[in-house]
Amino acid sequence: MAVDQPAIHLVRGQRVMLDSDLAKIYQVSTKRLNQQLRRNRSRFPVDFAFRLTVEELTNLRLQTATSKKHGGLRYLPWVFTEHGAIMLASVLNSDIAVQASVRVVRAFVRLREMVNRLRICSNSFVNS
Numbered sequence: 001m002a003v004d005q006p007a008i009h010l011v012r013g014q015r016v017m018l019d020s021d022l023a024k025i026y027q028v029s030t031k032r033l034n035q036q037l038r039r040n041r042s043r044f045p046v047d048f049a050f051r052l053t054v055e056e057l058t059n060l061r062l063q064t065a066t067s068k069k070h071g072g073l074r075y076l077p078w079v080f081t082e083h084g085a086i087m088l089a090s091v092l093n094s095d096i097a098v099q100a101s102v103r104v105v106r107a108f109v110r111l112r113e114m115v116n117r118l119r120i121c122s123n124s125f126v127n128s
Contacts, residue, residue: 008111009063009079011056014047015111016079017104018060025100026092033088037078040091048084052076082108 008015019037023030037044052060057076080088082105089101 007064008107009060011052011060011079012050014081015108016081017085019078019080022080022085022088022104025104026088026094026097027100028092028094028097033092034078036088036091043087043091044080044084047081048087049078049080051078 007021008017010016019033020030023033026033037049054076085104085108086101089097089104
């Protein structure tokens with residue numbers, strides 16, 4: 001995954017990013033990112049961040065053709081909505097995190113714009 005093109009997934013009807021992907025973008029370990037999540041849990045309501053279920057993780061791997069990591073995961077990953085990804089930048093409290101949050105916001109905005117364009121094209125096709 002390129003840092004310029006963060007992977008955004010659809011889970012529980014929400015656009016989210018995996019903790020491991022955000023850790024790469026914010027240039028911290030996934031462990032540190034999740035430590036900050038635990039230490040600042042009140043800043044991350046369920047519409048900002050939630051842990052995947054086994055079924056959701058399996059479906060996500062099937063959609064992205066990702067195989068299991070060597071040795072498997074010890075914990076189910078967390079995912080973050082756009083708001084959660086931005087909140088992470090504030091709790092990580094580094095210049096890199098702030099700069100990276102701008103890229104994350106832009107990725108979510110681009111995705112919304114693409115969805116809107118597809119919706120318009122689809123409506124035009126149906127109405128013609």
